[in-house]
Amino acid sequence: MNIHFVTEAGAMFRPDGSIAEVGDIVSFGSGSDYGDGFETSLYPGCQVAIVDDQPIDPRRQRFDAVAWKVVAKDAPDASADRxxxxxxxxxxxxxxxxxxxxxxxxxxxxxxxxxxxxxxxxxxxxxxxxxxxxxxxxxxxxxxxxxxxxxxxx
Incomplete structure (x- = not known):
């Protein structure tokens, strides 16, 4: 599984319009892995981590680049109005x-x-x-x- 996560503060916006923080998950899913466990992201200010398949909820989880794993956020993101x-x-x-x-x-x-x-x-x-x-x-x-x-x- 690949996870695109924010590495530069202010580089992306969340669905609710707020500025994404470092570690916020922008995208996730299956994709190519060239064996090095780390790929270039197509999203500006983001990187990709290749991790084991697992349930992901970007509103409630973020990627910790130091621990190299998905961790819980301190508080979930606000829901985008529908x-x-x-x-x-x-x-x-x-x-x-x-x-x-x-x-x-x-x-x-x-x-x-x-x-x-x-x-x-x-x-x-x-x-x-x-x-x-x-x-x-x-x-x-x-x-x-x-x-x-x-x-x-x-």
Whole structure:
């Protein structure tokens, strides 16, 4: 297994936008090993260590170049907010609910008006809401009674 880790402070950014620290794991996986146990990284300010296969969680682990092993971080990195995932879910929901607002779809006009209002609320969910959780909270129940859901667990 190869692990690309930061060797120069400030050379990379974490997914949450903060500056990566020395030892932060940028990338990991299987790759070529030419037998010297150390390869050049394609990431600026990083190096590669070849280690035994093991579970890696870059949010909770870092690479210790002195001990030449993966160690636990003092505290896990902050999670990146998932606004893009919520926006993608909203786009998918808008596409899925298009049929309810089409004039030739067999639905009562009161129901059609409810879908129009719901779709407006979907489009407005990001206005003034800068986090994924706030955007989801701004989305009302669908006119059919179900809710748009997105798992935001890390």
């Amino acid at each position: 606004v893009d995932e919520v926006r993608a879910a909203v786009r998918a929901e808008l596409a899925a609910s298009d049929k309810y607002v089409m004039p030739d779809y067999p639905i009562a006009e009161d129901d059609r008006a409810a879908w129009v209002a719901y779709r407006k609320a979907l489009r407005d969910a990001s206005k003034g809401n800068v986090t994924a959780a706030a955007m989801l909270a701004a989305i009302p129940a669908r006119p059919d009674g179900s809710r748009l859901t997105l798992n935001l667990e890390t």
